[in-house]
Amino acid sequence: MPRPKIEDAQSRLLQVGLELFASRGTERVNSNLIARRAGLAIGTFYAHFSDKQALLREIELRTLSGLREARLKAIRQVPVNRREQALKTVEAAVHFAERHSEAYRVAFGRERAGAARHGAVVSESARPLAEGLRQLQIEGRISANLNLELAARAYLSMELGTLLWWLEDPSRATAAELIETLSALHPASITS
Amino acid sequence: MPRPKIEDAQSRLLQVGLELFASRGTERVNSNLIARRAGLAIGTFYAHFSDKQALLREIELRTLSGLREARLKAIRQVPVNRREQALKTVEAAVHFAERHSEAYRVAFGRERAGAARHGAVVSESARPLAEGLRQLQIEGRISANLNLELAARAYLSMELGTLLWWLEDPSRATAAELIETLSALHPASITS
Amino acid sequence: MPRPKIEDAQSRLLQVGLELFASRGTERVNSNLIARRAGLAIGTFYAHFSDKQALLREIELRTLSGLREARLKAIRQVPVNRREQALKTVEAAVHFAERHSEAYRVAFGRERAGAARHGAVVSESARPLAEGLRQLQIEGRISANLNLELAARAYLSMELGTLLWWLEDPSRATAAELIETLSALHPASITS
Amino acid sequence: MPRPKIEDAQSRLLQVGLELFASRGTERVNSNLIARRAGLAIGTFYAHFSDKQALLREIELRTLSGLREARLKAIRQVPVNRREQALKTVEAAVHFAERHSEAYRVAFGRERAGAARHGAVVSESARPLAEGLRQLQIEGRISANLNLELAARAYLSMELGTLLWWLEDPSRATAAELIETLSALHPASITS
DNA sequence: AATGAATGAGATTTCATTCAT
DNA sequence: TATGAATGAAATCTCATTCAT
Numbered sequence: 001m002p003r004p005k006i007e008d009a010q011s012r013l014l015q016v017g018l019e020l021f022a023s024r025g026t027e028r029v030n031s032n033l034i035a036r037r038a039g040l041a042i043g044t045f046y047a048h049f050s051d052k053q054a055l056l057r058e059i060e061l062r063t064l065s066g067l068r069e070a071r072l073k074a075i076r077q078v079p080v081n082r083r084e085q086a087l088k089t090v091e092a093a094v095h096f097a098e099r100h101s102e103a104y105r106v107a108f109g110r111e112r113a114g115a116a117r118h119g120a121v122v123s124e125s126a127r128p129l130a131e132g133l134r135q136l137q138i139e140g141r142i143s144a145n146l147n148l149e150l151a152a153r154a155y156l157s158m159e160l161g162t163l164l165w166w167l168e169d170p171s172r173a174t175a176a177e178l179i180e181t182l183s184a185l186h187p188a189s190i191t192s
Numbered sequence: 193m194p195r196p197k198i199e200d201a202q203s204r205l206l207q208v209g210l211e212l213f214a215s216r217g218t219e220r221v222n223s224n225l226i227a228r229r230a231g232l233a234i235g236t237f238y239a240h241f242s243d244k245q246a247l248l249r250e251i252e253l254r255t256l257s258g259l260r261e262a263r264l265k266a267i268r269q270v271p272v273n274r275r276e277q278a279l280k281t282v283e284a285a286v287h288f289a290e291r292h293s294e295a296y297r298v299a300f301g302r303e304r305a306g307a308a309r310h311g312a313v314v315s316e317s318a319r320p321l322a323e324g325l326r327q328l329q330i331e332g333r334i335s336a337n338l339n340l341e342l343a344a345r346a347y348l349s350m351e352l353g354t355l356l357w358w359l360e361d362p363s364r365a366t367a368a369e370l371i372e373t374l375s376a377l378h379p380a381s382i383t384s
Numbered sequence: 385m386p387r388p389k390i391e392d393a394q395s396r397l398l399q400v401g402l403e404l405f406a407s408r409g410t411e412r413v414n415s416n417l418i419a420r421r422a423g424l425a426i427g428t429f430y431a432h433f434s435d436k437q438a439l440l441r442e443i444e445l446r447t448l449s450g451l452r453e454a455r456l457k458a459i460r461q462v463p464v465n466r467r468e469q470a471l472k473t474v475e476a477a478v479h480f481a482e483r484h485s486e487a488y489r490v491a492f493g494r495e496r497a498g499a500a501r502h503g504a505v506v507s508e509s510a511r512p513l514a515e516g517l518r519q520l521q522i523e524g525r526i527s528a529n530l531n532l533e534l535a536a537r538a539y540l541s542m543e544l545g546t547l548l549w550w551l552e553d554p555s556r557a558t559a560a561e562l563i564e565t566l567s568a569l570h571p572a573s574i575t576s
Numbered sequence: 577m578p579r580p581k582i583e584d585a586q587s588r589l590l591q592v593g594l595e596l597f598a599s600r601g602t603e604r605v606n607s608n609l610i611a612r613r614a615g616l617a618i619g620t621f622y623a624h625f626s627d628k629q630a631l632l633r634e635i636e637l638r639t640l641s642g643l644r645e646a647r648l649k650a651i652r653q654v655p656v657n658r659r660e661q662a663l664k665t666v667e668a669a670v671h672f673a674e675r676h677s678e679a680y681r682v683a684f685g686r687e688r689a690g691a692a693r694h695g696a697v698v699s700e701s702a703r704p705l706a707e708g709l710r711q712l713q714i715e716g717r718i719s720a721n722l723n724l725e726l727a728a729r730a731y732l733s734m735e736l737g738t739l740l741w742w743l744e745d746p747s748r749a750t751a752a753e754l755i756e757t758l759s760a761l762h763p764a765s766i767t768s
Numbered sequence: 769a770a771t772g773a774a775t776g777a778g779a780t781t782t783c784a785t786t787c788a789t
Numbered sequence: 790t791a792t793g794a795a796t797g798a799a800a801t802c803t804c805a806t807t808c809a810t
Contacts, residue, residue, distance in 0.1 A: 234781085
């Protein structure tokens with residue numbers, strides 16, 4: 001009976017949980033299964049996470065912060081132009097979803113819709129995006145009529161929904177096609 | 193031993209199921225509760241629906257067909273212009289969601305995300321929308337570069353996600369604002 | 385909505401019940417199914433039989449009386465010789481089981497073991513068989529040591545068990561082989 | 577929240593299951609009752625047995641192997657004579673049934689008739705018995721006409737049925753009477 | 769920290785039976 | 790008699806969580 005180190009146990013549970021949630025959906029996975037697959041006893045699961053939701057929340061948190069970082073990094077790489085920056089975040093999001101397919105689907109997709117979805121991914125990114133759009137509006141580079149708060153949320157909803165649909169079967173489109181389409185529909189592109 | 197109510201047991205179950213699913217979420221409702229609230233015995237539930245999912249499916253089906261009808265009706269009212277038609281369906285969808293708030297959230301929102309969402313609402317409407325866009329593209333009224341299949345799906349994802357977010361708290365925006373924003377971001381508006 | 389005559393409904397239920405019990409076993413059949421298969425409403429079932437057990441009991445009763453008649457007829461055909469008579473009943477039982485395979489299995493076999501089995505088939509026939517054997521014993525034609533009551537019951541148990549086993553798969557033996565074997569082991573043959 | 581009893585949960589369940597099945601019959605016992613009577617929670621039942629049938633199967637398996645052992649032991653004690661051996665197994669079976677009355681009735685009797693009955697007890701013992709009989713036939717000590725396979729099965733059916741009848745009310749006969757009668761009707765005794 | 773047998777609330781589902789029409 | 794929607798007791802089974810070791 002090997003006794004894995006703390007770090008070990010925790011990250012194993014996170015990893016196995018991610019895989020199982022991704023392949024079976026949140027509903028069809030129970031804590032006993034996660035523990036067993038991680039080579040740990042169920043008691044160990046509860047020594048690390050207060051309950052099943054906590055594990056899920058942790059996955060969500062990590063994924064969310066990963067996505068946030070990816071967006072920020074993208075913005076930092078094109079500091080001069082607001083529109084360019086906005087479109088770079090589209091690229092970043094698509095690549096992030098592609099690289100962290102399981103985590104993206106588990107954290108933002110499937111059963112965790114509605115509240116969770118907008119509450120986390122959309123809400124978090126909506127404000128900075130809206131601010132960026134305001135600058136473009138001030139600069140007269142996008143339509144003056146656009147309700148920026150709504151437009152930002154609507155765009156993020158689209159990005160999220162489209163990426164989840166894509167990840168269900170990545171052969172549905174190429175990353176490049178997605179970037180192109182999402183960019184074309186991005187509020188930062190609405191010049192008329 | 194109370195006997196049949198005037199109303200049809202099936203429609204009572206459908207109605208009560210809709211209310212409960214809307215207020216508590218699919219997970220927090222069970223067949224016993226639905227039956228009891230409908231003033232019926234649990235056995236009656238199973239005499240009409242093979243299980244909870246079947247009732248949910250029926251709600252989804254009815255809502256979906258309601259939405260479809262609403263869109264078709266909107267299109268028929270403006271037969272001359274493809275762009276006008278497309279934008280009329282936006283209006284129709286917003287009004288439908290507003291009028292059938294519970295059904296919309298139960299059938300398309302919350303836990304029934306990912307698969308169900310795109311599988312039903314988006315997938316069903318994507319093809320006709322894409323065809324409409326193709327006409328506009330042929331007429332040179334929208335960008336020739338747009339991947340119409342993807343754009344159609346992306347837009348519908350946006351509409352769905354935004355409406356669900358709105359219905360969570362209708363004070364977040366007015367129907368008019370939503371229509372305006374969704375229309376502005378609609379692929380049929382992408383002229384550049 | 386045709387209204388079958390009483391006789392009709394009753395015999396249909398009996399017939400369908402027999403078929404269903406035989407093919408699925410008593411446990412796997414419910415009264416609703418029997419009624420539906422008989423083309424009748426469940427209420428009609430209860431208009432004719434007080435409950436499911438009553439239907440089963442009726443099948444058992446009829447089968448039992450059929451078997452009794454077959455045995456008596458066999459005995460009447462060879463009035464002179466007790467041993468011959470006894471062996472004729474073996475023949476009669478095998479032929480009866482063969483001809484009324486379903487009824488035999490439903491009434492005496494499967495789940496209706498122990499009590500029912502000995503309570504009905506064996507018990508009923510044990511006494512007359514024992515009396516016949518007593519005559520043979522008096523005539524000195526079978527062993528004087530044999531406990532006739534027990535021997536009669538034991539033989540009937542054997543006949544019953546063996547016929548049920550045979551009917552599960554009639555290719556296991558021919559009727560002639562069974563008659564030969566059961567006759568050889570019949571107490572009336574124990575001369576030593 | 578009472579915790580583990582000294583005794584193994586599994587063996588408690590087996591023991592209590594045996595008692596309840598014997599006194600009420602398989603049908604009239606459910607997993608909840610078994611668990612409660614064993615002083616365990618229902619979850620514990622399902623942690624040890626996949627369902628009620630699994631527990632029943634385990635009882636059957638153990639009883640069957642007990643009976644097998646008893647027969648083999650009996651045979652080993654009289655190595656010289658095939659007929660003696662055969663009759664010793666009769667004795668062994670009667671004593672086994674007497675000593676393990678509950679298990680014998682649960683595993684082989686009552687509702688578990690037909691299939692189970694022949695499938696397990698009879699089928700298993702039929703082959704070795706038939707082989708023993710063949711030796712006797714070769715040695716000319718029993719009738720050359722006997723179909724040994726059938727005779728073996730028929731005898732075992734008789735033994736089984738008679739013992740089950742006896743165990744329903746042990747005052748019906750003494751063990752000695754049963755041994756005597758079953759021996760007299762045993763194929764190994766058919767010399768004519 | 770780790771273990772894992774045990775817990776038990778609760779959800780699902782079946783089906784014999786009733787009774788108003 | 791016949792109907793069949795409705796009943797609801799009862800059985801099965803799951804799984805998040807606890808806790809003594």
